[in-house]
Amino acid sequence: MGFADIFNQVLPGQNTDLKQLKLTNQHLVDLANQNNVIAPENFKRFDIKHGLRNNNGTGVLVGITGISDVHGYQLIDGEKSPDEGRLYYRGIDLYDIVSKNASSGTRLFEETIFLLLFGQLPNPQELEDFNNMIDAYRQLPQGFTENMILKIPSQDIMNKLQRSILVLYSHDEHPDELAVENLILQCIKLIARVPTIVSYGYQAKRHYFDRKSLFIHAPKEGVGTAENILHMIRSDNQYTETEASTLDLALVLHADHGGGNNSAFAVHVVSSSGTDTYSAISTAVGSLKGPKHGGANNRVRDMMLDLNQNVTDIGNADEIRAYLEKVINKEAYDGSGLIYGLGHAVYTKSDPRAVILKEKARQLATEKGKLKLFSLYENVELIGIELLRKKKGPGLTICANVDLYSGLVYQLLDIPEELYTPLFAVARMAGWCAHRIEQVMSDTKIIRPAYVCPHQRQKYTPLSDRK
Template identity: 50%
Template sequence: MMTMTKNVEHALFEITPEIQQLAQLCEDNNAIEKELYTKYEVKRGLRDVNGKGVLAGLTNISDVCAKKIVDGEEVPCAGNLYYRGYNIKELVKGFLEAKHYGFEEISYLLLFGELPTEKQLAAYHETLVERRTLPPNFVRDVIMKAPSRDMMNSLSRSILSLYSYDAKADDTTIPNVLRQCLNLISQFPMLMVYGYHAYNYRLGEDLFIYAPSPELSTAENILMMLREDRKYTKLEAKILDMALVLHMDHGGGNNSTFTTHVVTSSGTDTYSTIVAAMASLKGPKHGGANIKVTQMFEDMKQKLTDWKDEDAVRQYLCDLLDKKAFDQKGLIYGMGHAIYSVSDPRADIFKKFVKQLAKEKGFEEEYALYEMVEHMAPDVIGEKRRIYKGVNANVDFYSGLVYSMLDLPPSLYTPIFAAARIVGWSAHRLEELKNVDKIIRPAYKPLAPHRDYIKMDDR
């Protein structure tokens, strides 16, 4: 096998002048006038100007409500999220009052449609425990080899590799797909944490791989396997568990869940479907947003000499919108949502416990800064931008701070989101397989005029 020369390496990993020239050609010939989207009534992002999504399907799994009918008209209201018809606020209140972890109970609800009895929950927990295992030598042969600096890519490779170990990988009957989904839900924390440790080992750090404990919940196992001393507090585990519950699903139209429906409709296997959903979630406009929030605040804290100076904070937010600060994208990350215009119920629930965790961890000053930005940002955005609906803090705004206080590495922020959302993806995949036997294929209006072929000598 030939080794790559330096020139070949340069061509593979550098943007050469030739690539730059071709890229300009791509840009020139792919530009579409924005006015044409309005002319042909194209809903960019599959949403209208008010953020309302185009109806693409039906679901029983979850519902996102941000409006109510008043005098015959739709008006914005405080947001609500429902899992199988149950308000997320009531579900969280229920398992907190019962003093048990919520991931197992609520994942049962999303997958099977009903809240479990005590006996059903115990049996389901045993099912998950039995599946918290990987094929022989999988850690050595797959996870430890060429670990990626990006954990979402590492996870995707691991999941695709599991396909090779499954004798019924392409069987799309409901019982088999459910088996595969339960396996992946159970295995995901191991794939995530082991992938992280494998990459750090390549960087010269100590390697420790802990098997999950059958006595522990999913959230507890994540913290235990991640930390060298295996220690965590009850509050840490409770808040991580809550984060997993709040991120499990969010209607059928969010980008990664819609991807699940689209890819499932093609008839492909479960492993490929979940990896496609993960590729979607990885994006900074979706699951990667919580990392952006944390990075934005780190930049803000470095730039501000006094975190309590409201004028300085306001100026920084203005600079963000004017593309003068942080990543020059013109965004205040963690503010605004495609659906919610008054409040994000997940953020509201989170916030009640963030302050408690901030006190335990000594993050009171950071929490106060987050609160100031939350209250100030909507006014600043309203002054700078023409907005069609309200702006509020979304779940990513506080989840990044929570993960930071839990001492979770930033490279695992989005994988933890995926460890929760894989439950929703699984439920939606099963729903698509049960109800729809038609490949999803929306229409695009062609704009390029038809042209006659030109022979090479005449070009």
């Protein structure tokens, strides 16, 4: 069914036949195109920071956050100078968090949540109590699974997650209370429940849309978020230690990314209005759903599937190069000219999350006998960067971003594609909640930037005088 057919549908019991109206859908489309597109030259004319970016590519400073810091370049005399990427959680280098726990066998995600929320690493007793607190709230409110998830399934789990978070408002006795003790409780409950909502949302989608058997597994205590997800999304509850530790690592790497990324900034903006936690966090989910943000990992996956269909031998570098040249020239895949998984708004020489995940992907691929698949992704990285430098100049500094290898890791873990972005949301709940608490506690002024209107003033014309 095309747009015109949808627009002209008549609902049951509706007396007006839309097909007889002189106000056609094409006329409305023409008006929208005529009056809603801002001419590009106006951004230069009024010195607008398009996308809140400065002319040198840096982000416009709009706030302060102590949650995390993203370092991707140095500013020398106002110009960006490429540098190795670093990500700091509450001042602690992500590389240190990961490397110093690599052989401990302990789960890192819950420790990372505590660090982001409360500003310091937990001691053993604090971590044990915190884990027990999260376990106590993993179950959804009574009737929630049946009424919210199973009776209203969605083909898109992010859509289901966003609606579910808003409905949790109705299960809170003090949903609008902004006292810090209430904010902390709300955030801990959301962090605990979102993995369950995502897992059950996936099962509902699988059953009602894919016609598969329905499995609803109760969350387990004492195993952490990563293991609970694998336990709840798999029909047989089975997973290996390697799978659990890998997913735990992926959650840690995605837990936060500064205050300037689109979804975290959305949390700050909405929270500054004084609204409730559920409205603020659901806004972040809507942001992350977008293909320019969290949904980018699905674009990588789709591009790689298209590559597989158009390349005879995925081990042949020349064939990969020919395909990527077509992508850059807008002759292949989605016609955007973008090689998804390459480039980042902040990182230049390296994305630390991609560096860590790449090595984990190499280990997994070796264990599972899929090194040829890993080599394909590595070749896309190396050849893609080479081609982009050839097209845009040798001075271009570009690196693989986290989306390139996160999708590969999920694929090697046999995680369904429709869960890629929802798992990103599970991880980012930690950062969103930390930013929510920080905004409410630190800044009582509503965020209200200015927009300029370039249109000339005109007088109101009475209806009888309009043609």
